[in-house]
Amino acid sequence: MSSSLSGASPDYDLAVIGAGPAGQAACLSLNGALRIAVIDEQARPGGQILRQPPRAFSVADWMTGRAYRGLKARLAAFEALSNVDFMGGRSVLGLREAGGAWTLTLSGPSGVEEVSARRVLIAGGCYDLAVPIPGWTLPGVMSAGGTQAFIKSQQLVPGKRLAFAGSHPLQLLVAEQALEAGGEVAVVAFIQPFSTLVWRAITRPWAALTHGAVLLSALGSAWRLFRAGVPLRFGRPALSVEGQGRVSALRLGQTERFECDAAALCFGFMPQADLPRAAGLQVTPARPGGWKTNHDEWMRASRRGAYVAGETTGVKGAEAASAEGALAGLAVALDEGLIDQDEARRRARPWRKAREAAMWFSALLEAVADPGPFSARLPDADTIICRCEDVVLADLQAALARCDEVGSVKLATRCGMGACQGRNCEHSLLSLAGEPHSERSAFTARFPARPVRIGDLAAR
Amino acid sequence: MERLDVVVIGGGLVGAATAFRLAQAGASVAVVEAGYPNIGASGANAGSLHFQLERRFLENGEALADQAAQVLSLNRLAIEEWRRLDAEMGPDLHIHMRGGLMVAETADQVRTLERKVAREVEGGLDTRLIDGAEARIIAPGLSEAVTAAAYLASEGHADPKALTPAFMTRAQTAGVQLLQGARLTAVGSDAQGYRLTVRRGEADIELATRKVLIAAGAWTGRIGELFNLHLPIYPVALLMNVTERAPPMLEQLIQHVGQRLSMKQAHAGNMLIGGGWPSRMRLDATGRFDLDRSAELLTPSLAGNLGVASRIFPPVAELNLIRSWTGITAITADQTPLVGEVPQAPGVYVAAGGSAFTLGPVFARLLARLILDEREDRLSIFSPARFGHLNSFMGGRLA
Incomplete structure (x- = not known):
């Protein structure tokens, strides 16, 4: 589309949302060719994995120092790029396309601003899957990812005595870090039986072989926790958190109760999907929840000029994210006519291999960590499902009995109408409404992707 | 059969x-x-109970305004109807009739308000023209920009x-x-x-x-x-905005006689801001308006709507917007x-x-x-x- 038809020409050739491994790799594979804006919520690039220690799951935590050094080297190379304007400390509120240009509405230290680009790469990472259990909204209950970020960035343990519970092996590592930082760990509890965890791992021998070191490090954490006298429990699906005004204990079924002053829950992660959905890109349901954005072999999303990479396409860790970012960068170069098909294919080959290898591991981890559908392990009927609007399970079940359309349940109960706009409860409601579901029948993703001060958006 | x-x-x-x-x-x-x-x-509208003549009736000349004034007889019946509904259907509808203010800023707008109030009084509605100071006594968050208002005690809002x-x-x-x-x-x-x-x-x-x-x-x-x-019947796509929940700050329905604005605080505490700012309807495969897909948000509408809301009622500027949505309604020729x-x-x-x-x-x-x-x-x-x-x-x- 000619820019003379669409008015002013866009500010940039490419806008990259997210300065994690995927966004960096895309910029690096473009060899300084285009004018690029990279936007990130954090003040400095790196993503969850290198900047602040991971709030969300990241493969590097499981990796040897060598792989971690690789990510750091790429970050240094990225920061040296002179064709990239890094716009940190900014949230992308909205993304829209018109006349061949993408416009991003940003909210940052200087209020709301707009940036336009001919192409956009969405590499926005992931966030913790919230699984409602009785007491999960009590102060003192955090996600394991959040707990880890707290320990790493503050060198403090959030509470004197932590209890860990969930389905994701990451909680073993975080529990060990909590011990090392001087905290006490009351228990690490898995909802799955030990046999299920092991069985899921050994039925994928290729992944187990290629990522032996990773599995060993998880096992190592488990062993060291065990040696330190931390109770490890498996096969305890009936979790609940107890406390009056604040967490005081984690209960496992009727029989066991562990006193604690903080609890970390870890059930896995979901792609950040607000922007792809609001921009009308095609998505499909992800496991264990949320939406992954569809793409072709060159990471092109369903609308012209839009590309996706990293956790946006399904949570699978930093190695796969780097590979996808590099592929997306090559695709942009190809689509811009900077390189030809042959060069793109040749340069893509090692990244495709790296991605494939990483995908084996992510498939393994996904299988091991899968908490299963929410509807299969329902908590008590008075458990809060939508914490912004205090909607309990019984309210949703009553509304679903009248009409099983998710939109109708939302109108009837206010589920998903609060400050988080369903980011944390939509997957639970969809599971209750019954699978399969499509994005069309789910909540409608709307502007803004993050809450923003009215005064910052107002015309003066 | x-x-x-x-x-x-x-x-x-x-x-x-x-x-x-x-x-x-x-x-x-x-x-x-x-x-x-x-x-x-x-379900997608913002729940205003507005019985004063709407701004849209006043901006297209006196002939159309005359015609629109016919709606006043129905508005009088509607006031009674909503009072009955409150008794008939109970508190779950959150019917809240604590008054509505249609504000003016400029001298021109005040003159429009005067004509409007005269028309309404003639039509049997007890609208009252008040000055800015009195408006601010009724609704303390209103800014100094408000120089006059038409006040109708029966206006308000309910839960769509x-x-x-x-x-x-x-x-x-x-x-x-x-x-x-x-x-x-x-x-x-x-x-x-x-x-x-x-x-x-x-x-x-x-x-x-x-x-x-x-x-x-x-x-x-x-x-x-x-x-x-x-x-x-012509489809029209409008924009509405909702803030996070806030402590009680506004009892009334606020509208503007010269700008597109309607604003209220819903029962849960969220501020709802709309007033007829356009959204863009999508087209279907045949090039006609697609009524089955949600309309597209227009950024100038968003900035305009929140701009007039912040100017008229400054406390709202400090709240967080959590959602802007579009809805398709309809008007007649x-x-x-x-x-x-x-x-x-x-x-x-x-x-x-x-x-x-x-x-x-x-x-x-x-x-x-x-x-x-x-x-x-x-x-x-x-x-x-x-x-x-x-x-x-x-x-x-x-x-």
């Missing part, structure tokens, strides 16, 4: 409420809804998420059959009335009925085509609602076009009387007969 008395097309507010009133009077009724009840503008379901539940209890996920696909007529084909999932359902009420909001024109009629029987299609009634949240419950009560052949003159000014010329060559006995 047993013949129904009335089939209502559309499970929004007007459809649900009219079905309820008809069933209360003993009629056999089915409601056909393409999605689920309240899915359209009835609760109203239609409340009517529909009562309608079903009274025997109304609800067909949801059901789209009208074909219409025929016979000596006793109409035969409708409704597609639900993979199945076609045949309905025979004496009368039909088209209460399909923005889809009304398209439904009219199935009856071989022109119904001059002459701005006044279209309510009554279509002369060229006996037994076909329509109710659509403008302010249907505020006026929906009263439309329903009067329409039910009209459909049941009771004498009801209060709707005659809204009769589709005024557009009779559009259907001079339309209608007819449908095979």
Whole structure:
């Protein structure tokens, strides 16, 4: 589309949302060719994995120092790029396309601003899957990812005595870090039986072989926790958190109760999907929840000029994210006519291999960590499902009995109408409404992707 | 096949409420809804109960304003209706009638307000022109920019998420059959009335009925085509915004006489900000407006709407916006609602076009009387007969 038809020409050739491994790799594979804006919520690039220690799951935590050094080297190379304007400390509120240009509405230290680009790469990472259990909204209950970020960035343990519970092996590592930082760990509890965890791992021998070191490090954490006298429990699906005004204990079924002053829950992660959905890109349901954005072999999303990479396409860790970012960068170069098909294919080959290898591991981890559908392990009927609007399970079940359309349940109960706009409860409601579901029948993703001060958006 | 008395097309507010009133009077009724009840503008609007003449009636010249003033008689009835509903339906509707202020900033706007208040007083509404200082006593958050306001004590707001379901539940209890996920696909007529084909999932359902009420909001024109009629209803896509919950800060409905603004604090504490800023409707594969897809947000509308809201009521500027949404509603060719029987299609009634949240419950009560052949003159000014010329060559006995 000619820019003379669409008015002013866009500010940039490419806008990259997210300065994690995927966004960096895309910029690096473009060899300084285009004018690029990279936007990130954090003040400095790196993503969850290198900047602040991971709030969300990241493969590097499981990796040897060598792989971690690789990510750091790429970050240094990225920061040296002179064709990239890094716009940190900014949230992308909205993304829209018109006349061949993408416009991003940003909210940052200087209020709301707009940036336009001919192409956009969405590499926005992931966030913790919230699984409602009785007491999960009590102060003192955090996600394991959040707990880890707290320990790493503050060198403090959030509470004197932590209890860990969930389905994701990451909680073993975080529990060990909590011990090392001087905290006490009351228990690490898995909802799955030990046999299920092991069985899921050994039925994928290729992944187990290629990522032996990773599995060993998880096992190592488990062993060291065990040696330190931390109770490890498996096969305890009936979790609940107890406390009056604040967490005081984690209960496992009727029989066991562990006193604690903080609890970390870890059930896995979901792609950040607000922007792809609001921009009308095609998505499909992800496991264990949320939406992954569809793409072709060159990471092109369903609308012209839009590309996706990293956790946006399904949570699978930093190695796969780097590979996808590099592929997306090559695709942009190809689509811009900077390189030809042959060069793109040749340069893509090692990244495709790296991605494939990483995908084996992510498939393994996904299988091991899968908490299963929410509807299969329902908590008590008075458990809060939508914490912004205090909607309990019984309210949703009553509304679903009248009409099983998710939109109708939302109108009837206010589920998903609060400050988080369903980011944390939509997957639970969809599971209750019954699978399969499509994005069309789910909540409608709307502007803004993050809450923003009215005064910052107002015309003066 | 047993013949129904009335089939209502559309499970929004007007459809649900009219079905309820008809069933209360003993009629056999089915409601056909393409999605689920309240899915359209009835659930997506911001819940204003506005009885003053709207700004849109005043900006297109005196002739149209004269015509629009006819709606005042209905507004008076609507005030009574909402008071009755509060007693009839209970607190879940969050009906909150603590007053409404239509504000002015410039001298021109104050003059428009003066003319408007005179018109309203003549029409039997007890609107009062007050100065900025008095407006700020009534609603302390209003800014110094407000120089005058028209105050009507009976205005307010209610919960659009609760109203239609409340009517529909009562309608079903009274025997109304609800067909949801059901789209009208074909219409025929016979000596006793109409035969409708409704597609639900993979199945076609045949309905025979004496009368039909088209209460399909923005889809009304398209439904009219199935009856071989022109119904001059135009879809319009609007923008609405909601903030996070806030402590109580605004009891009244705030509107602006010269700017697009409506603002209120809903029962849960969220501030709702709208006022008629346009969104962009998407086009379907044939290039017509696509009524089944949500309209696209226009950034200038967003900035404009929040700008006027922040200027008039500064405390709102400090709150976080959590959602901007678009909804498709409908207006008529002459701005006044279209309510009554279509002369060229006996037994076909329509109710659509403008302010249907505020006026929906009263439309329903009067329409039910009209459909049941009771004498009801209060709707005659809204009769589709005024557009009779559009259907001079339309209608007819449908095979």
